[in-house]
Structures are given as C-alpha cells and as structure tokens.
Amino acid sequence: MDRKKVVIIGGVAGGATTAARLRRLDKDAEIIIMEKGDYISYANCGLPYYIGDVIKQREALLLQTPEAMKQRFNIEVRTGNEVLSIQRQEKKVTVKRAADGSQYQEDYDVLVLATGSTPIVPPIKGIQGEGIFTLWNIPDTDRIKTYITEKKPKTAAVIGGGFIGLEMAENLRQVGCQVAVIEMQDQVMTPLDFEMAQLVHENMKLNGVELILSDGVQTFEQVAQTPVPTNRVTLASGRQVEAELVILSIGIKANSSLAKEAGLELNQRGGILVDDYLKTSDESIYAVGDAIEVTEFIEKGKTMIPLAGPANKQARICAGNIAAGFGTVKGNPETYEGTQGTSVAKVFDLTVAATGLNEKALIRMGKKPEVDYFVATISQKSHAGYYPDATTLTMKLLFGLSGKIFGAQIVGVDGVDKRIDVIATAIRLGATATDLKKLELAYAPPYSSAKDPVNMLGFVSENILNGLVRFVPWNGLEKREELAEQAGVPAVTVLDVRESFERMAFAPTDSVHIPFGQLKERLGELDQNQLIVTFCAIGVRAYNAARILMNAGFKHVAVYPGGAGFYRSVF
Amino acid sequence: MDRKKVVIIGGVAGGATTAARLRRLDKDAEIIIMEKGDYISYANCGLPYYIGDVIKQREALLLQTPEAMKQRFNIEVRTGNEVLSIQRQEKKVTVKRAADGSQYQEDYDVLVLATGSTPIVPPIKGIQGEGIFTLWNIPDTDRIKTYITEKKPKTAAVIGGGFIGLEMAENLRQVGCQVAVIEMQDQVMTPLDFEMAQLVHENMKLNGVELILSDGVQTFEQVAQTPVPTNRVTLASGRQVEAELVILSIGIKANSSLAKEAGLELNQRGGILVDDYLKTSDESIYAVGDAIEVTEFIEKGKTMIPLAGPANKQARICAGNIAAGFGTVKGNPETYEGTQGTSVAKVFDLTVAATGLNEKALIRMGKKPEVDYFVATISQKSHAGYYPDATTLTMKLLFGLSGKIFGAQIVGVDGVDKRIDVIATAIRLGATATDLKKLELAYAPPYSSAKDPVNMLGFVSENILNGLVRFVPWNGLEKREELAEQAGVPAVTVLDVRESFERMAFAPTDSVHIPFGQLKERLGELDQNQLIVTFCAIGVRAYNAARILMNAGFKHVAVYPGGAGFYRSVF
Ligand SMILES: Cc1cc2nc3c(=O)[nH]c(=O)nc-3n(C[C@H](O)[C@H](O)[C@H](O)COP(=O)(O)OP(=O)(O)OC[C@H]3O[C@@H](n4cnc5c(N)ncnc54)[C@H](O)[C@@H]3O)c2cc1C
C-alpha cells in the first residue's frame, strides 16, 4: 500500500487523540498536526484551577509536546501553523506560518477537522477594554494569570453562569477576589432545571459570590487605568458593577469557518455535519470534537455538546475509521452513537452533575408532565446516615411512561459524580427507570446505603409508574389553587408529618400538622375531598404517610418531593 | 377478602424491609415480626465503626424501634420471641418468649424466613475463653465495646481476613490496639484475586497491622486473667500470638435449622432453596437474605452471598410477591434475578471493591486464561493527574472471548466505589467489556479524566480482543521460561521503556533499558526471536512501546500490566 497522508487541523483533545490512536493502528501513515497556537495536548479543563492556584505547575497542563509526539509517535506537529483554507478538489490545505506570515500548501489523503470552538465575544461597547478576558487556551490563561499577579485585582465580574464561569468564580474567590456572577438567564448551569439550580445559587451566595440573574451586560466602560484597570459593567436593568477583572464566558461557537468556506455542510449554528462514522459531507474529511453536530443520544435529535469526553471518544473512533479506510485494521468502520451530555462541575462546596435531557428540554419538545414524562425528585444521603459526614444528595430523574429514562440531575456535596455515572451508564445501556432498582451497587457504610440512592430512584419511579405515589411539582405549595383545580377538588391541604421540633425551624405556610406516628389515629381530621399534599424533611415519611392515606381510601394524595430541605433551598 | 396474616421471622435487613414494603402495599394484612433478639432494624454494617468510635452514638445504629413500627406501620414486632419450629401442615409456628421461657403457637397464611446467618465458632480448644468475641449484632457489639472500655486491651488478634475482620482490624487500631490479623488462606479479602490482595496486604502493614497468612488457629489458651484477660493463640505453624482481645470472623453459616427441621429444601451448605419468586419449596413460605441460596448472576450457578444490598432487594420483591398473591397489588409476581456480589470495604487508606466472579472462581470452573477468558489489569489515576490529590486505581477486569464481562476488582484510595458501581451496572445490564469504552461518564478535573478509567478498561479490552495488545500475567516476570515456552521462543526480554531516573528507584531484574522516546531508533538492539515484555510505570508507555514493536514486525510482544507501581506492590 502507498504511504497515506493524514492532516489533522487542531492539536488538542480531538486532534492529538486522533493522531496518537491512528499511529498505534497504522505504522506507515504520514500524520501531520496543524495547530495555529503554540501548544498542543493541553488540559483546557484544568485552566481555571491553574488560575486559582489549585494547580501549581503550569507544566502540569501540558500533556504532550511537539517534540515528544515526533520522538515517540512519529507524528509531525506544526505549531504556529494555521490552516487558512481547504482545497477539497486538490485535497490540499493552505497553511500560514505564524513565525513569518508565509503561506504554503500541504496535500492530504485524509483530513481531520478538530478545530474546536471559540468563546463568543459579542460586539458590546467597551468589551475590548483592559482587564476583560476570555479563558480558552494557554495564552488566555497566561494573560489572566499575569494580570492577577501584577495587578492584584480585588474585584471580579464573571459574565455567564455556565460551568466555566462558575469554575472561574470559585477560582477567583480562591485568589482573594470579590466576585459577581452576571447571568442573563434566571439561573446558572443550564444543564440543571430551575429548581435544581436554586441549590447552586444558595451555595454560591454562602460562599460570598454576588449573583446577578436575569440581567445582561449592555456596556463596559473603563473607569480607572491605575493602579488597576477597572471596568464599570452596566447591565440591562441599569444596575452597575465595577470590577478590576472581568471574565467573559457567555458561550462558544464552533470553529467551522474553514469547513464552511470549503463548502462542507454545516447546521444553522455552524456545527459541521458528520455521518455516523464522523465523516463530513466530503468523503476524505472527518471532523470531531466541539466543532461538530452530534446526535443527542436520548431522543436522537441533533445538537452540539462541547465536552472533552465526547471529543476524545470521537477522536478514537475517527482514528479507527481512518485506519479501516486504509485497510490497516480489519473490521468495519465504527459508528459514534451520539452524545448524552453527561457533565459534572465542582461549584464551591457542591458537585453539580447532569446527564441526558432536562425538563426544560422536554418541555421545549412539547412533552407534558404526567402525560409524556414523570419527575422523581428525591433527597437521599450520600452514604449511610449513621456513618460520619453523610451529606444530602438531591436527585431529579425524568422518565417516560414506558420507563425510558430521559435524564437526571444531581446536586450535592459527596457521591454526586458516582450516581450520575451510574445513571449515565444505565441510560447508555438502555435501562428503564425501574431497572435502577435492580442495580447491585457496592455498599459499605462509608460509601452508600444498602439501598443506594440510585436504587431509591428506581423504587420511586416504579411507584410512580404503578400509581403508588404521586408527587406535586417543586413549586406545588406555591400554586395550590392550580393543583386543586387539576385534581378536581376545591382545595389543597398541606399535611406536615414531621415532629413539632422540626417545625420550629421551618413550617410551610398554611399547613396542617400531624406527626407521622399519629397519622393512623388522626385520619378523621383530614378532609378526603381535598388534595392532601404530604410534607416531611426529605420525602420518605411523606411517602409513607401518602401510602397510609391512599390505603385508607383517600383519593387525592400527593407528596411534596425532596422535603423541607429541598423546599427551603429552592425558595 | 379475608384479612391475611403474614409472620416474618427475623427483624433486621430482610425482615423489617419486607414488613415495611408489605404494609405500604397492603393495608389489611396482619403483619407480625418475630425477632429472637432485643433489637430490630439495626445497622449491622455499622457495628465495627461504633466499636472504633467512628460512629459515636449507639442510637444511630438503631434505625427503627418496635414501637415505631407499630405506631407508624401497624406492624407488630415481637422482640425476644424466638421461633422454635414450623408446623407447615397446620401453618403455625411455635414461639418461645425469652422473658419467661413460655411457648405459644402463632398461625400464618404466609411465612417469611429472614433469619440471616451466624458467625461460625469452630470447636477449637479454648475458643469460649474470656476476651474472645464474635461480632454480629447489638449485644455482641455492646459486649466488645464494654470490654474495650473496661479492660483497655492493648493487643488484639483478628482471626479471619474477610471484610468484617479487616474493618475490625482498622477499628481496633483506631482505639489504640496493636493488631494481628490471622488468616488461613494466603490472602485477605477473598473477593480479590491474589495479586490484587497484595495491595491490601502492603497497606495493612504500612498501618502497623501484623499480617499472618497461610496459618490457622489450633488452640486458644488463657494466659492471664488480670488486669486484662489474655489469650495465647497457637497457630498450625507453631507460631504463637498473645492478644488481650480476640475477634473471630472466620465465616458464617445460614440460620436455616428451622427450615431444615420443617423439611424445606436446603443446599449442602444449609442455604434455603427458593425459586425465582423467592418462594421456598413450601407454597406458603418465602425466604430472603443471608439464609438463602441465590443464583450467581454471571454464570447462573448457585451460591450464597450474604450482603445487605441483596437482602434488602429480595425483601422488597418478596413483599411485592406476597401482596400480589393476596391480590392487593396488580401485576405479576416479580423475579429476583440473582446476585453478582458487588461489594466494597474501606481497609485503612484503601478502598477495596469487587463485582462478579474473580479469576480464582473462573479457574475453579475450569476456564483457562487466554482461551476462555482474558484479564485486563490497568493502573489509572482516580481523576485528572494534573489536579491535586489524584491517586492510583488498580483495576482488574475479567471477560470472555465474546466480550462478556465476568467480573472486576478495584483497589485504590479514591473513586474506587464509583468505578465498581459503573462496572456493576454494566454487568447487570448485559454490557460487554468493549461497551465500557462507550460509556459517557462525567468529567471535570476533580472527578475523572476525559477518558475515565472505566473507558480505559473498555479500550484495553477491545485491544486485547482485537489482538492489538497482549499482557503477561502479573507474575510473568517471575516465570520467564514458562512465558518463553508458551510463546515458542527461546527466551524473554524484559524491556523497560521508562527514563533512567525512574529506574533508579527500582528496575526489574535482567531488564533491557531503552527509554520510550528512543525506541523507534533503537529497535535493532532487540532480538525479534525473543518474547519482548514491555514495562513502564503504569502500563501506558509499555502499551505504546508494544504497538511500536508490533508495527515494526515483532511477532512476540506482550505488556507487563499495571507497570512498576503494581509490580512493586505485588512483590
Ligand atoms: C476552561 C475550560 C474548561 C473546560 N472544562 C471541561 C470539563 O471540565 N469537562 C469537559 O468535558 N470539558 C471541558 N471543557 C471543554 C473541552 O476542553 C472541549 O470540549 C475539548 O477540548 C474539545 O476538543 P476539540 O479537539 O474539539 O477542541 P480543542 O481542544 O479546543 O482544540 C482545538 C484546537 O484547534 C486549533 N485550531 C482551530 N482552528 C485552527 C486552524 N484553522 N488551524 C490550525 N489550528 C486550528 C485551536 O487552536 C485549538 O488548539 C473545558 C474547556 C475550557 C476552555
């Protein structure tokens, strides 16, 4: 076979991984990585932590060097080489050397686009001002780090409450800044539904972050130059925030202009279209990573999900398919089966994680609660309650009438990543919500409970599907009339089954109090013609109370999910 | 319908859970729990930690009281009531009251055996001596706790290196004892294979535990009475150990004598036989928990697996099937699909976890390595290496030629429980080893890597199945002649591809040294007619080196799994 030539544009997650795997599969192919920046194979995801001094060594972020790629893998890496255009007909790319601005052409048999994405910098007045940064790569990081070291800013504004924004908020607190987070939506962390995000808001405030929601930046204005450049951020509401350091993290766009100019098919948001084998509309061009459109795993829609795990997986598949195309590995090309968007972030004391679709997405798709999908929101301990340091997990599971899992969200301190990974695995393998009850998960007191929180989600889901329990929405206590109307009853009774001492700290307004232990005897005090919403600390007694009421013939019974702890965080 | 009467024997994991779930499903059934001890619903699994003062409050261990069960669930709990016999014909049990020794009969429509198991106390001379204890329930715990408080023992011997033995070893160190662990086998923690157990041995020794393996107790002899009762433990080898406190944890037996005397079918080890619905050979009698034989989930053999998670799951299914039998819930009875033995334990600094079958079990079944099963042993970081406090996970995956996962074992400091849960979920849902590569697990630097260690197991397994990599066994470097013979070559070259400085701390005997970066140029130094075993720090460079050799036409190449870190812990 002729020696084949593979040119890869982009030398980080998608690009470097494609190259490394391809070399392991194919000794002969000529592999060239074109990277416009000075660095390859760096840990984008670690950048906020290096700024926060949590990661001390800059070198720790650089996982491979061009020299090592050459020496170890015989992969030629050309940093400072930007691909300007693709000549598809001739199978060539035009490249510009940063060093001297000179240009040259390089031909390819196969081209891989691993060009990633870029933070959006909208044309807002003053946005180019000093002290305003985006964070995406090593030079960005160096700039911010140097600024912090030299100017020692005391105030910072983070524009955008996505995971990178919040990681930056935490790391800027870490280096001593007062931090304001400004977010246009009414919540941070879009993978979460509104009520789950409230838990995060609460914790951010506890950690001294000023949280400005539902408000967007109108202008930046430099109000001081020395000793520290200071920007006045004016918001849509008229509110003004002054900050000596501004981080913009309001979204990203795919780096697909090369693809576009070359006439490859893109979606409306600029995502490069690929087939199941990660091939673009050109037979000889693959694309992976942030720049592509992917199949959303749950409902098989099309979407874009810029995460490192998917980028790496796509890269490995892409390398295999290139090698299969060259005939250097046996077997069929492999398909990429889509991205479910499993993600996790550390936000101050909390871990926040999600997988699959959230309720907002279901509603956007036109699905209706209790008709097309159910919600199970539960609070459970991260490990056995009697073992020290158990903390509360708030878990939300969305599933269909057939039990199909649409998605899950978890917020807590400990054990969040474990539970989201188990649910993500269950989703990937086609399990139903009820199947979660069967999972045989590892139990010893420091790690879990004999019924793991994920099992509990399975139990609760099964109960919902079997009509053994119904939940009101998280904001049900605030819209009792609506609930009553839906149930076809005149009114709602909120029945608090906690003990008196528990009610001293907090009790829901207009609630009837019957401690759980007395419920059996005091059923007569309740009006069967009302919707009884049971309420307790975490939801377990409320569920048991609901069973007692239903068993006693009450027709209209529902549980407030997650209990007082959840309620108080949300409101 | 008539009011039905359910008698449950045993009031802890299996019994109490059956009762609680049954009540939620069936308001009418009369439910009576017979418990011979004074406590129900206690946290057996927490007992070692209460002894070690990690759990401070004794009450924390008692999850429900008989009074609360009555008041809340209308479940009658009779503690101090031992069932002496079952009169199956008459559907009655004979019960003895501990309080006054009186006996009575109680009839039932349905009987549930949740009698659990009991620690084995073999007829060894002196075993009844003062200061020798088993740990199984609250009275045992009180006895040990009182003994420790009053006598302040300074030396302890734990007989048996199972998970309870090791938890006790840790907790006795915690309260200041010198601890010796005596184990008849050549390793502790039987769910682990020998080489994985070495990691545990190493850590126990680091934590000042004296570890005596392959030696069994012959006699106990009381050598002092005051100030602290002291036993001299004489071992089979003749070795003697003196200890002021002895914990026996050498195994358990099912509490099935009731079942046996009533003529129910048992297996040879005394496990009560049940069908898929958890019904015994008597239509009216169910059994759950430690006392029953279960289907081993992987290969569908029969086994006994005394763990709290399975007991709780069985109990919930049992309750549902009873209610279905009574007609109080709709739907078919539910089957219990078997136990895979997922378990985890904290052993000093380590977390040790397993699921499914280990290699010893596969070998007992007559399966042969590289013929019937493959082993992937890898070392990976618990989270991104560049983020602080990443620790090493050593993971062993066993799988068949079709990719079927037989089992997994993981030892490490952090993130062990998460990875075993993901693999346990994959097994339960029928995933293959290769499927592990697809799992979309949550990644941010504090939690994982873009390629999670479980994904890595998937990659490596796929490579093994596709012939892209071969591993030598963990003890391969010690039996080079055998390896050479199997490969049909005259000799083995161990090729260390680490850097010189890494070899200073340790280098395998008789190894050739070519740093990975120089390998491409120095291939000529290697003898193609030998089996080249590549070796590095954790296995990744060794794998890449192996690919280079194989790509260069070397026919006999294998990787030493897990690298120097693993090797040094094992030997
Ligand atoms: C601060 C930060 C934190 C993150 N944290 C996480 C996290 O915790 N978890 C997670 O899953 N993901 C995280 N991500 C996202 C993750 O890093 C990306 O999804 C992933 O790197 C995408 O890989 P990629 O190969 O598509 O693009 P990139 O890794 O961005 O690489 C693209 C490369 O292509 C180069 N390039 C572009 N155009 C050209 C051209 N014309 N010529 C030559 N070179 C070109 C670019 O210079 C760039 O180096 C984070 C990202 C950032 C920035």
Ligand SMILES: Cc1cc2nc3c(=O)[nH]c(=O)nc-3n(C[C@H](O)[C@H](O)[C@H](O)COP(=O)(O)OP(=O)(O)OC[C@H]3O[C@@H](n4cnc5c(N)ncnc54)[C@H](O)[C@@H]3O)c2cc1C
């Ligand atoms: C110290 C310790 C630590 C453990 N740690 C873990 C762990 O970390 N993870 C894990 O998964 N598992 C652990 N286990 C095992 C777990 O506790 C058991 O698997 C589980 O409790 C079994 O439930 P069961 O209902 O079958 O039996 P049990 O919970 O033992 O209950 C059986 C009950 O039946 C009663 N009984 C028996 N015979 C009669 C009779 N004739 N009449 C009336 N009553 C009777 C007994 O008194 C007993 O109370 C641990 C066990 C112990 C002892």
Ligand SMILES: CC(C)(COP(=O)(O)OP(=O)(O)OC[C@H]1O[C@@H](n2cnc3c(N)ncnc32)[C@H](O)[C@@H]1OP(=O)(O)O)[C@@H](O)C(=O)NCCC(=O)NCCS
């Ligand atoms: C550094 C980089 C080039 C490495 O690529 P790589 O060699 O494919 O990846 P890894 O070092 O993770 O190793 C994975 C390979 O080692 C193998 N492997 C892992 N552990 C192993 C072990 N103990 N024994 C044998 N093989 C092992 C895997 O099977 C896999 O090989 P395969 O793809 O051929 O099956 C690439 O990951 C990169 O550039 N990363 C940084 C960018 C990035 O991902 N950023 C976003 C996240 S911060």
Ligand SMILES: CC(C)(COP(=O)(O)OP(=O)(O)OC[C@H]1O[C@@H](n2cnc3c(N)ncnc32)[C@H](O)[C@@H]1OP(=O)(O)O)[C@@H](O)C(=O)NCCC(=O)NCCS
């Ligand atoms: C205490 C004990 C009687 C409780 O039994 P239980 O009520 O079945 O169990 P839990 O308190 O764990 O609650 C589980 C129930 O609450 C439901 N639930 C849990 N969280 C919920 C929430 N937030 N909202 C609504 N329902 C919830 C579950 O669906 C389940 O009900 P179901 O079985 O009817 O579906 C029993 O577990 C016991 O005796 N345990 C101690 C013994 C033991 O297990 N020892 C070994 C381990 S140390």
